[in-house]
Amino acid sequence: MKYTVIIPAAGMGSRMHMNYNKVFIRLGDTPVIRMTVEKFEKDPDCEAIHLAGRKGEIDILWGMLEGCAKVKGIHEGGRERQHSIHNVLKAMEPTGYVFVHDGARPFVSQATLDGLKASVALHQAAICGVKPKDTLKRISGDAVEETIDRTSVIAVHTPQAFEYDLLMQAYRHAAENDLSVTDDSMMVEALGKRVHVTASTYDNIKITTEEDLKVAESIVKKGSE
Numbered sequence: 001m002k003y004t005v006i007i008p009a010a011g012m013g014s015r016m017h018m019n020y021n022k023v024f025i026r027l028g029d030t031p032v033i034r035m036t037v038e039k040f041e042k043d044p045d046c047e048a049i050h051l052a053g054r055k056g057e058i059d060i061l062w063g064m065l066e067g068c069a070k071v072k073g074i075h076e077g078g079r080e081r082q083h084s085i086h087n088v089l090k091a092m093e094p095t096g097y098v099f100v101h102d103g104a105r106p107f108v109s110q111a112t113l114d115g116l117k118a119s120v121a122l123h124q125a126a127i128c129g130v131k132p133k134d135t136l137k138r139i140s141g142d143a144v145e146e147t148i149d150r151t152s153v154i155a156v157h158t159p160q161a162f163e164y165d166l167l168m169q170a171y172r173h174a175a176e177n178d179l180s181v182t183d184d185s186m187m188v189e190a191l192g193k194r195v196h197v198t199a200s201t202y203d204n205i206k207i208t209t210e211e212d213l214k215v216a217e218s219i220v221k222k223g224s225e
């Protein structure tokens, strides 16, 4: 199963409190965005990589990704993650399957990619995640309303994998209905389509806040799953 991956990298990284985009942070010698892209350079089933970058950072991204032969385009991002991805979807060639993967998740495993490929080929829409390790409660202000059955929830990661036509339809529908989402699956769910779930790894963190950098450095040191 061959696919194209869209990697949004056009955020501000504001929760990282640095004065530059967090995907440019180096872990060892390598920028986060290059580590992420290399995961897909190495997967023989990934045919093309398209990124979203902030206006003014597109040349920096091309520089950081020098020699990454599958990178076919770096497109201008938008106000929110979903607008960045929609811009890429509109700019790239139609294809069979599309993965969407955060530029800030450099530790996705090959097994996670393989699981998603198998699932999306069967179900048209597949996401990955991990079981929560903590007890989960629904709250109102500082009061507990209920304890959630944690066997019925997952913490969702990327990549998320879709048939191209389905994802295009979902993004068009979201734009027309002004839907605000935090992942791509929410748009497909809004069409009434069933989305399947496969396993991710606890290493597949999204680098979001300063403490994530310490975790990321320790994953680099030990090697990711």
Ligand SMILES: Nc1ccn([C@@H]2O[C@H](COP(=O)(O)OP(=O)(O)OP(=O)(O)O)[C@@H](O)[C@H]2O)c(=O)n1
Residues within 6 Å of the ligand: 007, 008, 009, 010, 011, 012, 013, 014, 015, 016, 022, 023, 052, 077, 078, 079, 080, 081, 082, 084, 085, 102, 103, 104, 105, 206, 207, 208
């Ligand atoms: N307008 C945006 C916002 C986010 N992203 C990308 O989407 C991914 C996940 O988003 P998030 O972790 O929220 O990144 P930021 O928006 O950069 O972080 P923050 O919300 O702290 O500013 C990141 O790789 C980020 O670069 C994007 O392409 N376009």
Ligand SMILES: O=P(O)(O)OC[C@@H](O)[C@@H](O)[C@@H](O)CO
Residues within 6 Å of the ligand: 081, 102, 156, 157, 158, 182, 183, 206, 208
């Ligand atoms: O809401 P945030 O801006 O932190 O992140 C949005 C998405 O990147 C995130 O929901 C996916 O990575 C799936 O977890």
